[in-house]
Amino acid sequence: MSYLDMDLLRFTTAGSVDDGKSTLIGRLLYDSKSIFEDQWNAIEDASKRRGEGYVNLALLTDGLKAEREQGITIDVAYRYFATPKRKFIIADTPGHIQYTRNMVTGASTANLALILIDARKGVVEQTRRHSFIASLLGIPHLVICINKMDLVDYAETVFERIKDSYTEFAAKLNVKDIHFIPISALNGDNVVSRSEHMPWYKGSTLMYLLETIHIAGDENLIDARFSVQHVIRPMQHEYHDYRGYAGTVAGGVLRVNDEVTVLPGGFSSKIAHIEFADKQLPEAFPPMSVTLRLQDQIDISRGDMIVRSANQPRVVQDIDIMCCWFNPKNMQPNTKYVIRHTTRETKCMVKEVYYKVDINTMHRNREDLTVGMNDIAKLKLRTVQPLVVDAYSRNRHTGAIILIDESTNETLAAGMIL
Amino acid sequence: MPYQVKHLDLLEAEAIYVMREVASQFERPGLLFSGGKDSICLVHLAKKAFYPARFPFPLVHIDTGHNFPETIDYRDELAKQIGAELIVGSVQDSINQGRATEETGYNASRNKLQTITLLDTIEQYKFDALMGGARRDEEKARAKERFFSHRDEFGQWDPKNQRPELWMLLNGKKNPGEHFRVFPISNWTEMDVWQYILREQIPLPSLYYSHKRKVFNRDGVLYAYSDFMPLKPTEQIEEMVVRFRTIGDMTCTGAVISQASKLEEIVKEVAAMRTTERGTRADDKRSETAMEDRKKEGYF
Structure with a gap:
């Protein structure tokens, strides 16, 4: 039963109304038969009522009243589709309103970012902004769709010119895997089927690439990390001495009999059992949710990290992060914030702002160090309790943090540990 | 691919x-x-999440009094079998106490009244987090939901x-009196739910399987004939072979004509469906933003 057993690819798209993003997503959904008739009829009706000349696919997910009234996407919209080869989750983020916050949110869990370039305009500010955020959030694969090829006579020279200028710009980014595809979302060229208009293009169609791109290497399978989320202690007689540490594997491959150390405490033991519900497993890898039992009775609680003894992360109270600020209230130095890292929570203070990054030019600003809404900045934090961390570039699970306001409880910022 | 987790396992792990x-961040959660x-899947997931311990929260049912009897039987049997505490908030009680007013007319439904009973139940039991089986793919207002959704x-x-929700760092912090709605299967599609039920062989109420039933057609929806829905003079009762794709109140759930009597057949049927499951739900058809309007007031 292979359909019970498919890959899942999460990708993010970002863009404004006029770059053809909705048309492209609509085509992927429509051609994979992921739009249902009643959905199609409903948005067809709504588009007509709104006096729009075409079926506005944004209405599929822009369900909030305010979004429909103002014709904008306020929030990250999640769309789902499947082909016989893979399942897909699209985190579709708006191009204008709150773009940094939404793009960062959508990018945080994505394997791949789809970036659209208008063939008539080439690489523009928005292209650079999306690419920078994709790289900052460690998205392993970038797919650059050079769209509206029909409007430039399907010319190879245009495609090559844009590809070159993007490649030059991308040298400054930290992305391993970049693909370029010339498409026309409107006419369907190279989206699902190969274009007859661009015989010079020998690469794959967008759909084929999405279905086949290698994502098995996206998780860190080297550094064994397990954040304890919840301690299972059944209050039943038959499980009198049972202590199970439930959590997700954040990195590496954990095997029964592995020598492990519990951080930040530093006690060592061996993995006695890896369990999932009533099954015993020989090994576990990311991002499985399992329960570990150790050979020795050690005091372990939520927020501790179990790691392979021979390969340990840093235990630190001073960390440098790249931070995206989301709140209208500016960041305040020497104010206590709640910091959440894996399943651990403590407090911290911002000790230093090194610089802010201009998201459009990537210029580092060391003069104006006020960190406000949608700013990206490099900060030094000092935490009250130690954190057990890896660099975000090495592990997206053990290198990520959020900051929370102590009084309003709002999520203020996201941080990638350097 | 030796170290790659496949889609159902990924969604299950998530x-x-x-x-x-939820169990770690909240004091008084409920399911x-x-x-x-969808909520039957949640119970199955909860059993696995805390195994071999019992899951540390009660089941909470908001009973409109208009449920299919098969649903109530299934609920009671399930709670007994897994030894879970079952808390029932009754819409009929809310009506009797004058907290809610029954709608009148042919399309009268208690759907909206559930919100009153739900909020009263939350207040009475001091719940600070309630998990629900809502999915982002099923309705456009739900597409914007967080895993941890503040109320x-x-x-x-x-x-x-x-609140922005990044990676899987979930922020459940709140002030006294506030609570969270939590949606563990946010990223599942209808197909994922059916495939999971099939893979895990989860027993379901008989309503989901093809059966003979007295139904009548109103505005293109096939409703089960019951005491809760008086017929209009032009409406005829017919006996048909049907099943239900979703289950809500008898007053707002439409049946589909189907011969699918096994899980495999249902999965096949769902794969071939050209309409969404909520297309059979009268409660969503009241206006373009019916779900958002109800959710803002406190609906699931």
Whole structure:
């Protein structure tokens, strides 16, 4: 039963109304038969009522009243589709309103970012902004769709010119895997089927690439990390001495009999059992949710990290992060914030702002160090309790943090540990 | 691919992670159980998440009094079998106490009244987090939901002012009197739910399987004939072979004509469906933003 057993690819798209993003997503959904008739009829009706000349696919997910009234996407919209080869989750983020916050949110869990370039305009500010955020959030694969090829006579020279200028710009980014595809979302060229208009293009169609791109290497399978989320202690007689540490594997491959150390405490033991519900497993890898039992009775609680003894992360109270600020209230130095890292929570203070990054030019600003809404900045934090961390570039699970306001409880910022 | 987790296992791991976060971050969580397939999946996931311990929260059912009897039987049997505490909030009680007013007319439904009973139940039991089986793919207002969705002290949702949710770092912090709605299967599609039920062989209420039933057609929807829905003079009762794709109240759930009597056949049928499951739900058809309007007031 292979359909019970498919890959899942999460990708993010970002863009404004006029770059053809909705048309492209609509085509992927429509051609994979992921739009249902009643959905199609409903948005067809709504588009007509709104006096729009075409079926506005944004209405599929822009369900909030305010979004429909103002014709904008306020929030990250999640769309789902499947082909016989893979399942897909699209985190579709708006191009204008709150773009940094939404793009960062959508990018945080994505394997791949789809970036659209208008063939008539080439690489523009928005292209650079999306690419920078994709790289900052460690998205392993970038797919650059050079769209509206029909409007430039399907010319190879245009495609090559844009590809070159993007490649030059991308040298400054930290992305391993970049693909370029010339498409026309409107006419369907190279989206699902190969274009007859661009015989010079020998690469794959967008759909084929999405279905086949290698994502098995996206998780860190080297550094064994397990954040304890919840301690299972059944209050039943038959499980009198049972202590199970439930959590997700954040990195590496954990095997029964592995020598492990519990951080930040530093006690060592061996993995006695890896369990999932009533099954015993020989090994576990990311991002499985399992329960570990150790050979020795050690005091372990939520927020501790179990790691392979021979390969340990840093235990630190001073960390440098790249931070995206989301709140209208500016960041305040020497104010206590709640910091959440894996399943651990403590407090911290911002000790230093090194610089802010201009998201459009990537210029580092060391003069104006006020960190406000949608700013990206490099900060030094000092935490009250130690954190057990890896660099975000090495592990997206053990290198990520959020900051929370102590009084309003709002999520203020996201941080990638350097 | 030796070290790659496949889609059902990924979605299962994600849902279990969310449930364990709930157990860790909240003091008085509960699991909203409607007797529908999505909440039945939640119960199954909860059993796995805390095994071999019992899951550390009660089942909470908001009973409109208009449920299919099969749903109530299934609920009681399930709670007994797994030894879970079952808390029932009754819409009929809310009506009797004058807290809610029954709608009148042919399309009268208690759907909206559930919100009053739900918020009263939250207040009475001091729940600070309620998990539900809502999915982002099923309805456009739900597409904007977080895993951890904040509700103010009036139980209301402010969709324009939601906390950003990054990676899987879930922020369940709140002030006294506020609570969270939590959606562990946010990222599941209808197909994922059916495939999971098939893979895990989860028993379902008989309503989901093809059966003979007295139905009548109103505005293109096939309703089960019951005491809760008086017929209009022009409406005829017919006996048909049907099943239900979703289960809500008898007053708002439409049947589909189907011969699918096994899980495999249902999965096949779902794969071939050209309409969404909520297309059979009268409660969503009241206006373009019916779901958002109800959710803002405190609906699931």
